[in-house]
Amino acid sequence: MVCLSYGEHGESPGAWKQPAMTLDRVKEIRRADAEAAGQVLGATMHFLDQGDYPLPDTQDLVLQLADLMRELQPGVILTQLQGRSVQLRPSAGRRPGRCGLAWVAQAAGAPVRRIR
Numbered sequence: 001m002v003c004l005s006y007g008e009h010g011e012s013p014g015a016w017k018q019p020a021m022t023l024d025r026v027k028e029i030r031r032a033d034a035e036a037a038g039q040v041l042g043a044t045m046h047f048l049d050q051g052d053y054p055l056p057d058t059q060d061l062v063l064q065l066a067d068l069m070r071e072l073q074p075g076v077i078l079t080q081l082q083g084r085s086v087q088l089r090p091s092a093g094r095r096p097g098r099c100g101l102a103w104v105a106q107a108a109g110a111p112v113r114r115i116r
Contacts, residue, residue: 001043002068004061006030009052 006012006027015026031047038045048064050056069077 001034001038001041002046002048002065003034004048004050004055005052006034006047006049007052011052 007030008023008026012026012030015021015029027049034047035045046068048061050061055061
């Protein structure tokens with residue numbers, strides 16, 4: 001299982017209400033939660049810590065994902081809901097964009113099929 005972000009901003013409002021909370025502590029809490037969920041699912045976790053709201057729009061991230069897909073050769077890739085995409089933080093000189101995981105999978109040589 002690959003986690004691009006710890007969800008440290010948008011998915012962690014309860015953690016931020018705790019006294020003296022720090023970004024690093026929120027990430028620790030979120031990582032522990034994800035690792036516990038991965039253990040229940042029998043999944044090996046991979047954390048890329050790419051920030052939260054928005055994700056970076058960089059070739060480096062695409063290459064990291066493509067390398068992981070080639071290495072792990074997943075049978076199934078689950079991502080956001082159909083019709084939704086991830087908001088990206090623009091890299092230098094680029095406008096903000098949206099990214100679907102399908103094109104990353106295709107770049108890694110993985111077959112892509114939509115399930116409705």
